[in-house]
Amino acid sequence: MNISHHLDDATLLAFAAGTVGEAHGILVASHLAMCPTCRNALRKAEGLGGGILESQAGQAVSDVCRAATLASLDAVIAPKETYKPKSDLPLALARIMGDVNLADIHWHKRAPGVSVFDVPLSKGSKTKLKLVKLGKGRTMPEHGHGGEELTLILKGSYHDKMGRFSPGDVADLDAEIEHQPIVDSDEDCICVIAFETRAIYKTILAKLVQPFVGI
Ligand SMILES: [Zn+2]
Incomplete structure (x- = not known):
């Protein structure tokens, strides 16, 4: 790796x-x-x-x-x-x-080419952990963050203004950074995202999509 x-x-x-x-x-x-x-x-x-x-x-x-x-x-x-x-x-x-495999995750489709899975955490946890699967060529809305956000790539890859992110790479972002990841692998890009509060999306369309994507 x-x-x-x-x-x-x-x-x-x-x-x-x-x-x-x-x-x-x-x-x-x-x-x-x-x-x-x-x-x-x-x-x-x-x-x-x-x-x-x-x-x-x-x-x-x-x-x-x-x-x-x-x-x-x-x-x-x-x-x-x-x-x-x-x-x-x-x-x-x-x-x-519970030792589930990546291929066996029960994804919830939130938007075309965007599926998520909420990882269960302790009751009352102030942070959230989501697995996100983005289809090939999918672009996430440009967004900033309401708090510290960490993204770890598990499969596939994407790029944004910070560079290219492949399995094992982590994007360690604070609230000031805005980015717009674009999936550039031939397969789905699966990443796990930890965040404190809901990401603040920049565009009107994104604001409409956000409740469905849920990040
Ligand atoms: Zn490292």
């Missing part, structure tokens, strides 16, 4: 400090499982994150808290041999989806 788009340092730091939302945590873990570059960056961020927490709290992070964080990171980075997912999804996603 040739990954060229990575998580940014702020996201890794937040993950290391345990302050990302549930959806973002699952997506970050999924990318980490694929990406040695970000795993190395995380090791550094984890140390930094612990240091920041300690200085903010004025006292050391509790050993229990720290051990729990490290244990969860280890589970992501070096899953136990005994757990062998039957799914072709990344481990963190396979666990929450």
Whole structure:
């Protein structure tokens, strides 16, 4: 896997400090499982994150808290041999989806060439996680974001002004960035998207489509 788009340092730091939302945590873990570059960056961020927490709290992070964080990171980075997912999804996603395969997902068609699947999260989660399947040549409406949005490509590819995104690549976007992905693979592009609030679409047509697409 040739990954060229990575998580940014702020996201890794937040993950290391345990302050990302549930959806973002699952997506970050999924990318980490694929990406040695970000795993190395995380090791550094984890140390930094612990240091920041300690200085903010004025006292050391509790050993229990720290051990729990490290244990969860280890589970992501070096899953136990005994757990062998039957799914072709990344481990963190396979666990929450019950080992379903990409080909067996029950998609909900939202618009021509656009299907989505809502990944079930904890009740009361302030973040959402969606699988999105876009048909060949499909263009998503140009949109900005109401909050931090992460997109991980699982299959196919798209390009936008940030470059080309293929399996394993992650688009780590904050609220200021607007983009308009266009699917450029010969197959459907399937990605998983974690977001905080509904994306803010730019065009009237997009505003009409948004309730159906639901992102
Ligand atoms: Zn990476």
